[in-house]
Amino acid sequence: MTIAPVVLPQHAAARRRQKENTRSAGYTVLGIVFLGIMLFPVYWMINASLQPSGNTLTADIFPFNPSFAGYEKAIADQGQNLVTSLLISLGTVALSLAIAAPAAYALAQFRFRWINVALLAIIISQMIPGIVIANALYAAYNDIGLLNSIPGLILADASHAIPFAILIMRAFMIGIPPSIVEAARVDGAGLVRAFVSIVVPISRNSIITAGLFAFLFSWSDFLFALTLTTTEEVRPVTLGIYQYLGTQVSNWSAVMATAVLSSIPAIVLLILAQKYIAAGATGGAVK
Amino acid sequence: MSTTRLTSETAPADRAGAPRRGTLPRRSLKRQFSKENITKVLFVVPAALYILLFFGYPVVKNIVMSLQDYTTKTFFTGEAPWVGIENYVTVISSNLFWPSLINTALFTIGSIAGQFVIGLALAAFFKRRFPLNNFLRSMLLLPWLLPLIVASATWRSILDQDSGILNRFLGTLGIEAVPWLTDPSVALTAVILVNIWIGIPFNVTILYGGLQDIPDELYEAGALDGATGWKAFWHITWPNLRPVVSVVLLLGVVYTLKVLDIILGLTNGGPANATQTLAIRSYQESFVNFEFGVGAAFSNILILISLLFAIIYLRANRRQVDE
Structure with missing residues (x-):
């Protein structure tokens, strides 16, 4: 008590800090509320997938008696489709990176005369509606026998990813100092070896970002799945959900269970690879 | 060189x-x-x-x-006779052309306006410093990363007229059940609302980045001149954010024009063609009616509109680079 005069200013500062803390805690609460509203449909999807009865639209707010019947049916009906989607998505990642990474490096570092034309072509290609590509590919695939095939869908799905991948990797590679590569060249490495052993490791983060988005784009593809397949042989899960919506609307828990299973890549990557996803979300749009 | x-x-x-x-x-x-x-x-x-x-x-x-009579027959016979502009005449004189053009415009304008206004408000909110800010902001990206068909399926269950959670919630407030996806007069609105939900995260992310790039000194200087709150927004934030805004809006337009998954998943263009757009028309002519020539004509009109916006976008982009 006797040292009160000394403590007082600290008290004032502490009070002010406390006030600031209360306010920022209030913002956190508000932020959680906003996020809660935005993510409510995702919660509802998970909730509905765990409801016992087939007709889960009368679902409780919370799955008090969780049932996995929806998941059993989903895996029985759509398990094969999930595997198909996975194969197509992995193939799209490999193809997109193999095509886009060297091109991104070339557009970033080689002094070609027509670079601006190439960049313009890439930006415009991102704007071409998918239905235009599907229209033309259906006829072409029909002639060369690529309908209902995984390679056919990989090639088509790469159109979602390649322009984006080139732009996002180029944005990074433009910052690589040419001296690093030149040093290796002096030591006798060819262009290709210098690219593989120096440029690729340095650009790892942007390559991972491009790869993750290639995966998500391909995994989410619905248009090419819908137009370039005609049988049940090769059926990505997105098309499986669409077919469910047409025929199984009475069995919502199975539809929602499939939806949850198809959301796993996005949810897992958002949590485990947040850094890369955030980089892709901003990098892709602004260039 | x-x-x-x-x-x-x-x-x-x-x-x-x-x-x-x-x-x-x-x-x-x-x-x-x-x-x-x-x-x-x-x-x-x-x-x-x-x-x-x-x-x-x-x-x-x-x-x-689009200049050929290109149908299922073509795949068997290999013949696609030239018909000149006949497909375009078919398209423009079809009953669904003007409604689908108007729907495309309403869908695009409504979606972009909603995404942008809510996105900007949330971006401004997240500019404040508080615990968990980064985490909450990145979790917000989830709706944008989900497959569109998953979003459609989920919203279809939420919007169901009889037992969907939205109408049950509105019921507790005493509001009568709305036939979101089954009544031609509200279906387009419902589809736009879902598309707004999907687009918000993207808008927040880009606009947040734009807001972060505005130097704090500008606000400090403005505050000395009495510019705070809305005044600061109109005189400092908005002019400095404009280049980013133009990019977000035009990218949004170009991407929204070609949306197919959401509408096919929610309404399939129905009820009573209330949610037909140019992209849906092109898909249905080609892959439901197997009139590839007519479908191609529809999609060329779509490309033309996209190209128009692409030119605006590239110009805005160039201006931004020049600045």
Whole structure:
């Protein structure tokens, strides 16, 4: 008590800090509320997938008696489709990176005369509606026998990813100092070896970002799945959900269970690879 | 580039009178140069081929198809007779052309306006410093990363007239059940609302980035002149954010124009064609009616509109670079 005069200013500062803390805690609460509203449909999807009865639209707010019947049916009906989607998505990642990474490096570092034309072509290609590509590919695939095939869908799905991948990797590679590569060249490495052993490791983060988005784009593809397949042989899960919506609307828990299973890549990557996803979300749009 | 050209041009001149032994290294140097140039070109060849085959060819093929009578028969007989502009006449005189054009406009404008206003408000909110800010903001990206068909399926269950959670919630407030996806007068609104939900995260992310790039000193200086709150927004935030805004809006327009998954998943263009857009028309003519010529004509009109916005976008982009 006797040292009160000394403590007082600290008290004032502490009070002010406390006030600031209360306010920022209030913002956190508000932020959680906003996020809660935005993510409510995702919660509802998970909730509905765990409801016992087939007709889960009368679902409780919370799955008090969780049932996995929806998941059993989903895996029985759509398990094969999930595997198909996975194969197509992995193939799209490999193809997109193999095509886009060297091109991104070339557009970033080689002094070609027509670079601006190439960049313009890439930006415009991102704007071409998918239905235009599907229209033309259906006829072409029909002639060369690529309908209902995984390679056919990989090639088509790469159109979602390649322009984006080139732009996002180029944005990074433009910052690589040419001296690093030149040093290796002096030591006798060819262009290709210098690219593989120096440029690729340095650009790892942007390559991972491009790869993750290639995966998500391909995994989410619905248009090419819908137009370039005609049988049940090769059926990505997105098309499986669409077919469910047409025929199984009475069995919502199975539809929602499939939806949850198809959301796993996005949810897992958002949590485990947040850094890369955030980089892709901003990098892709602004260039 | 200019230095390379200079040396390769001057080198032969220098060596013109040089003794014979000089020719050998020169030739190998030259060969090395051209070999290297070939390697350099090989870096872009796969991408160039891909873009030609999967973007260039479809555009050309669509133009050709739109001038042909291209139907299922074509796949058996290989014949697609030329019909000139007949497909375009069919398109424009069809009952669904003007409604689908108007729906495309309403869908695009409504979606973009909603996404942008809510996105900007949330971006401004997240500009404040508080615990968990980064985490909450990145979790917000989830709706944007989900497959669109998953979003459609989920919203279809939420919007169900009789037992969907939205109408049950509205019921507790005493509001009568709304036939979101089954009544032609509200279906387009419902589809727009879902598309707004999907687009908000993207808008928040880009606009947040734009807001972060505005230097704090501007606000501090503005505050001294009495510009705070809305005044600060109109006089400091908005003018500085404009380049980012134009990019977000035009990208949004170009992407929204081609949306297919959401509408097919929610309403399939119905009820009573209330949610038909140009993209849906093109899909249904080609892949439901197998009138590929008519479908191609629809999609060419779509490309034309996209191209119009692409030009605006590129101009805005160039202006931004110039600034």
